[in-house]
Amino acid sequence: MEEEIKSLINVGFLTIISVSYCYCLPPRIKSGVLRLLSIFPVCVLLVVLPLFFSFSIFTSTTAFFLSAIxxxxxxxxxxxxxxxxxxxxxxxxxxxxxxxxIQRQQNPKSQDHLSTYVFPVKIAIFVVLLYVHNDIQNLPPTFLLCLHPLYVYLLLEILLTLLRILMTIILGCDLEPHFHEPYLATSLQDFWGRRWNLIVSASLRAIVYTPVRRVCQRGKSLYSFSYMEFARWRKWQRRGRRLYGGGR
Structure with missing residues (x-):
């Protein structure tokens, strides 16, 4: 355990140094590829840092916070x-x-009093699930299959909400919620796009969907030109076959 504590101190120190570098130097570089190249060594380091730990729980946790987020x-x-x-x-x-x-709230909305009352209810349901989970051997498999998704959702909802409340107090600014009542979703698109894990959805939209869409839009003219040339080639090919067949 002493080795893990030393690793935790080393990882924390290296993380602070790396983030401080990203805060001070790269903003002076114009946004784009050059700034990305200046940050790239830090990204590599953040991927390697979780490997300093020998316990899987520490490795997976630091990988989530550093390598992913x-x-x-x-x-x-x-x-x-x-x-x-x-x-x-x-x-x-x-x-x-x-x-x-966490993410700053772009369009602050009026406080939803209903959510304020619903959160204690979720905590109470989670406590009941913990009590029921102790008698897991006496529960039917079908009931457990329905119970585990609810258990995972409530665990994530409670932990991330408490984190958001704590960081809101510390930072003094409104933060985006992580979930928006996913059990009220009317469709799969509504569930994944507007209600479930909103922070990750926003990050994936910015880092994957938007760049791919821009590339596709820029290449649209090239695709259209290629399609027209292919259609023209097929047209001349068919005409040549008809002429060749008629000649024979």
Missing amino acids: ANSRLILFSFDQGPLFPLPSNLFRFTCFTCFP
């Missing part, structure tokens, strides 16, 4: 996108928005 946000920051743009006012805020699954 921090790297994706630093890549977006290279192109002036994501939660790190515009640049936070101080290094502490920059570090929090880089390493934690």
Whole structure:
């Protein structure tokens, strides 16, 4: 355990140094490929840091916060996108928005009092599920199959909501919720796109969907030209076959 504590200290120190570098130097470089190249060594380091641990729980946790969240946000920051743009006012805020699954609320809305009352109900249901989970051997398999998704959802909802409340108090700004009542979804698109894990959905939309869409739009003229040339070639090929067949 002492080795894990030493590794935790080393990983924390290297993470702070790396994030401080990203806060100070890259913003002075024009957004784009050059800034991405300046941040690339940090991204590589953040992928390697979780390997410092020998316990899988520490490795998986640091991989989630550093390799997944921090790297994706630093890549977006290279192109002036994501939660790190515009640049936070101080290094502490920059570090929090880089390493934690939080995001500033773009369009602050009035407080939903219904959600305020629903959250304690979710905690109560989760406590009941914990009690029921102790008698897992006496429960039918079909009931367990329905129970586990609810258990996972409530666990994530409670932990991430508590994290959001804590970071809202510390940072003094409104943060985006992670879930928007996914059990009220009317379709699969509504579930994945507007209600479930909104922070990850926004990151994937910015880092995958938007760039791919731009590339496709830029290449649309090339695809159209290629299709027209192919159609023209097929037309001349058929005409040549008819002439050749008629000649014989």
